[in-house]
Amino acid sequence: MNMGNANLEVFSETLQEIAETNRNLLVVTSDSRGSGKLVPFAQRFPNQLVEVGIAEQNLVGISAGLASTGKQVFAVSPACFLTARSLEQIKNDVAYSNNPVTLVGISAGVSYGALGSTHHSLHDYAALRAIHNIIICAPADNFETREAVRLAAATDHPVYLRFGKRPTPLLREDVPFAFGKARVLREGKDIAILATGETLHPALEAATLMHESLGVDVMVISMHTVKPLDTELLAKVAATGVPILTVEEHHVNGGMGEACGSFLLQQGFHNRFRIIGIPDEYTVTGSQQEIFDHYGLHGQGIMEIAQQLLGIYQENR
Amino acid sequence: MEESLVKKSIAYRKSILKYIYKAKAGHTGGSLSCVDVLNVLYNRIMNVGPTNFDSPDRDRYVQSKGHCVEALFVVLADQGFFPESELETLCQYDSHFIGHPTRKVRGVEQNTGALGHGLSLSVGMAIAAKLDNKDYKVFTLMGDGELAEGSNWEAALTASHYKLDNLCAIIDYNKLQISAPTRDVCNTDPIADKFKSFGWEVIEVDGHDVDVLEETFRSLPLAAGKPSLVVAHTVKGKGISYMENVLKWHHGVPSEEQYAQAQKELDEALLMI
Numbered sequence: 001m002n003m004g005n006a007n008l009e010v011f012s013e014t015l016q017e018i019a020e021t022n023r024n025l026l027v028v029t030s031d032s033r034g035s036g037k038l039v040p041f042a043q044r045f046p047n048q049l050v051e052v053g054i055a056e057q058n059l060v061g062i063s064a065g066l067a068s069t070g071k072q073v074f075a076v077s078p079a080c081f082l083t084a085r086s087l088e089q090i091k092n093d094v095a096y097s098n099n100p101v102t103l104v105g106i107s108a109g110v111s112y113g114a115l116g117s118t119h120h121s122l123h124d125y126a127a128l129r130a131i132h133n134i135i136i137c138a139p140a141d142n143f144e145t146r147e148a149v150r151l152a153a154a155t156d157h158p159v160y161l162r163f164g165k166r167p168t169p170l171l172r173e174d175v176p177f178a179f180g181k182a183r184v185l186r187e188g189k190d191i192a193i194l195a196t197g198e199t200l201h202p203a204l205e206a207a208t209l210m211h212e213s214l215g216v217d218v219m220v221i222s223m224h225t226v227k228p229l230d231t232e233l234l235a236k237v238a239a240t241g242v243p244i245l246t247v248e249e250h251h252v253n254g255g256m257g258e259a260c261g262s263f264l265l266q267q268g269f270h271n272r273f274r275i276i277g278i279p280d281e282y283t284v285t286g287s288q289q290e291i292f293d294h295y296g297l298h299g300q301g302i303m304e305i306a307q308q309l310l311g312i313y314q315e316n317r
Numbered sequence: 318m319e320e321s322l323v324k325k326s327i328a329y330r331k332s333i334l335k336y337i338y339k340a341k342a343g344h345t346g347g348s349l350s351c352v353d354v355l356n357v358l359y360n361r362i363m364n365v366g367p368t369n370f371d372s373p374d375r376d377r378y379v380q381s382k383g384h385c386v387e388a389l390f391v392v393l394a395d396q397g398f399f400p401e402s403e404l405e406t407l408c409q410y411d412s413h414f415i416g417h418p419t420r421k422v423r424g425v426e427q428n429t430g431a432l433g434h435g436l437s438l439s440v441g442m443a444i445a446a447k448l449d450n451k452d453y454k455v456f457t458l459m460g461d462g463e464l465a466e467g468s469n470w471e472a473a474l475t476a477s478h479y480k481l482d483n484l485c486a487i488i489d490y491n492k493l494q495i496s497a498p499t500r501d502v503c504n505t506d507p508i509a510d511k512f513k514s515f516g517w518e519v520i521e522v523d524g525h526d527v528d529v530l531e532e533t534f535r536s537l538p539l540a541a542g543k544p545s546l547v548v549a550h551t552v553k554g555k556g557i558s559y560m561e562n563v564l565k566w567h568h569g570v571p572s573e574e575q576y577a578q579a580q581k582e583l584d585e586a587l588l589m590i
Binding site for chain 1: 373420426427428429430431433434436437438439440441442443444445446448449467468471472474475478
């Protein structure tokens with residue numbers, strides 16, 4: 001698997017590409033230009049970066065005010081602060097007032113793993129899912145990042161993008177990307193794994209392992225948009241009767257998995273179903289990978305759960 | 318004081334009470350304390366109205382103390398943004414005229430209601446004007462109790478950092494909040510000194526003297542390169558004898574008898590001009 005750059009780097013490069021021809025694009029930061037990989041942007045486009053200091057509520061309120069005048073605003077701050085401390089500003093000033101800010105949660109999930117729960121954002125999907133009028137998207141790789149940033153810059157709708165900080169593998173680019181349209185990256189008839197953000201790659205690894213070691217055909221779907229969920233594809237997959245496994249770098253409460261489960265139950269689907277994520281407990285610390293390993297968010301761990309799910313499914317068939 | 322403006326203030330007070338009485342809900346005391354400021358801004362100062370509300374060059378007004386929306390709705394109706402009769406639906410099922418400003422009502426710049434949001438929104442608008450070399454001004458109305466919200470002070474810092482002399486915040490300094498006098502809840506005094514230390518230029522005025530208000534707003538910015546703060550000393554429940562400075566009228570609704578008396582007092586005030 002060829003490695004790409006950190007999605008944050010690609011985010012910054014893409015913003016620079018857009019800013020070359022679009023002087024209306026503004027980046028607003030809360031002393032986060034370094035951690036947001038935005039120093040090159042700030043150097044090239046000093047008049048298109050607004051710094052507000054370490055004040056996340058103010059960051060979002062100011063961004064909403066700027067967006068209300070027609071600016072295309074990317075408000076950039078660590079996801080842990082952006083989606084907790086400024087939640088009311090997101091709810092009222094961005095979503096409710098319909099000011100089309102793109103909120104960019106950097107170093108999301110457990111990217112700041114060793115820094116502890118203050119710096120983890122494992123609540124952000126849950127918090128934002130309960131707010132009307134905002135797209136929630138976690139691009140998995142450099143391709144999805146580039147596409148998501150371009151689309152966000154062109155939309156007149158509030159968007160939340162979530163990026164990790166480590167390099168991500170280069171995945172398929174031949175499947176088109178659009179908000180709310182999940183991408184089938186691997187076809188398979190035995191089980192479907194739906195993954196979002198940086199858990200997509202471990203899901204693909206699990207699929208490869210299962211194919212090689214068990215001869216199981218695994219469908220892998222990039223569920224990059226947590227809201228609005230691609231319910232059309234979800235229903236289509238569920239209708240085949242395969243077990244469905246969701247994977248996300250988020251608490252198991254209120255995330256993409258629960259969104260899928262809720263939809264499926266309410267539509268009358270009773271496929272075997274499991275959510276893999278960070279359990280509801282005092283989160284272990286360490287590097288992002290170590291935390292993934294601890295909770296089984298890796299190819300082997302996902303395969304084990306998939307096998308359980310599949311075994312039960314096959315027994316009942 | 319200029320007679321036409323004074324008459325308008327009385328008419329606005331009559332309408333505020335009329336619609337709060339009909340809705341059996343509303344923020345009576347604060348709407349009555351801030352309405353003279355709104356009167357002067359909309360009738361004498363701001364370049365905004367129904368014909369240019371979609372213009373990027375319009376002046377902006379953000380009501381951070383969103384709960385006093387009745388004053389705003391009455392003034393917007395008078396400006397011609399919508400027929401005043403629509404206010405008959407205030408707080409009724411599915412009405413756009415809810416208990417806080419909403420952009421569903423033409424003329425409302427931003428949805429507000431949660432305190433401590435308006436100043437940051439306004440700072441964003443004022444920065445945008447500076448970036449685009451536009452000369453519109455941004456006005457924000459805040460409460461003295463609202464100043465306990467920390468987000469205001471984040472915004473106050475940014476406003477002076479960016480030298481936003483196109484921004485004017487107004488404190489409706491009526492000195493009462495929902496549960497007690499502001500000084501007893503969480504003292505926000507001395508407001509002027511606090512803002513001055515944050516790099517703002519501050520003036521304290523009688524918030525019911527329309528002439529002084531007009532003169533003050535015409536002199537903006539109070540200092541070049543600094544955001545302006547107008548501390549408008551006001552009386553909560555202004556204009557109605559039994560409401561003035563009485564805590565329960567924060568969101569009290571008059572009885573039939575009280576309503577009749579209030580309208581009578583305002584009619585008498587009109588005759589005395």
